[in-house]
Amino acid sequence: MPGEGFKALADPTRRRILELLREGNCTAGELAEHFDISKPSLSHHLATLKNAGLVTDERHGQNIVYSLNTTVMQDLIGWFMGFTNTECDKDE
Amino acid sequence: MPGEGFKALADPTRRRILELLREGNCTAGELAEHFDISKPSLSHHLATLKNAGLVTDERHGQNIVYSLNTTVMQDLIGWFMGFTNTECDKDE
DNA sequence: TAGATAATTAGACAAACATCTAAATATCGA
DNA sequence: TCGATATTTAGATGTTTGTCTAATTATCTA
Numbered sequence: 001m002p003g004e005g006f007k008a009l010a011d012p013t014r015r016r017i018l019e020l021l022r023e024g025n026c027t028a029g030e031l032a033e034h035f036d037i038s039k040p041s042l043s044h045h046l047a048t049l050k051n052a053g054l055v056t057d058e059r060h061g062q063n064i065v066y067s068l069n070t071t072v073m074q075d076l077i078g079w080f081m082g083f084t085n086t087e088c089d090k091d092e
Numbered sequence: 093m094p095g096e097g098f099k100a101l102a103d104p105t106r107r108r109i110l111e112l113l114r115e116g117n118c119t120a121g122e123l124a125e126h127f128d129i130s131k132p133s134l135s136h137h138l139a140t141l142k143n144a145g146l147v148t149d150e151r152h153g154q155n156i157v158y159s160l161n162t163t164v165m166q167d168l169i170g171w172f173m174g175f176t177n178t179e180c181d182k183d184e
Numbered sequence: 185t186a187g188a189t190a191a192t193t194a195g196a197c198a199a200a201c202a203t204c205t206a207a208a209t210a211t212c213g214a
Numbered sequence: 215t216c217g218a219t220a221t222t223t224a225g226a227t228g229t230t231t232g233t234c235t236a237a238t239t240a241t242c243t244a
Contacts, residue, residue: 011232040234
């Protein structure tokens with residue numbers, strides 16, 4: 001089920017967006033200042049992240065504020081954790 | 093720098109390969125038995141994983157044995173860990 | 185209500201991707 | 215060395231992806 005999440009993480013721009021959101025919530029415009037791509041392109045990336053459940057959005061007047069959804073992030077981390085203790089069945 | 097790794101993780105077949113490899117090393121042929129795609133397609137996925145550093149390969153006679161490279165896996169986990177303790181600067 | 189600002193949706197396009205079949209390479213066993 | 219087996223490489227093809235510009239929607243303010 002976390003397939004959309006992994007796909008969303010495949011793009012460097014989207015990973016950077018998540019890193020920026022980790023510091024605090026941002027409007028679409030504030031996020032746009034950090035990238036050299038057009039606003040529609042950034043909006044498309046945000047829609048991808050939202051579709052994957054990695055971010056949520058909420059309108060505040062003219063702005064739309066984006067926030068990290070750490071719950072879905074935890075799910076992805078959970079997948080990775082299955083790979084951390086594999087020292088019991090290596091045969092080479 | 094872990095960009096190739098994230099891209100490699102975006103495909104469900106490749107994630108499944110990693111999960112199989114977590115149980116133990118496998119030859120390309122053994123891995124192929126678990127999928128409905130052609131062997132050349134699987135070989136391509138293995139090459140992608142190898143290029144990302146997520147697996148290593150070693151020829152044993154006619155077979156090529158694939159193994160997880162947990163080091164690179166750890167690097168990816170490291171990126172995720174930066175998102176686990178974000179409870180100090182949320183403003184909503 | 186009209187104009188300005190913030191952001192998204194629509195539509196187009198080139199590059200990247202996953203897949204296939206056919207051909208090539210490498211190794212083993214008789 | 216010859217044939218069989220294991221796997222990859224080459225080349226082609228349809229789909230998905232990231233990007234753009236132009237147009238649209240939503241909100242605020244005067």
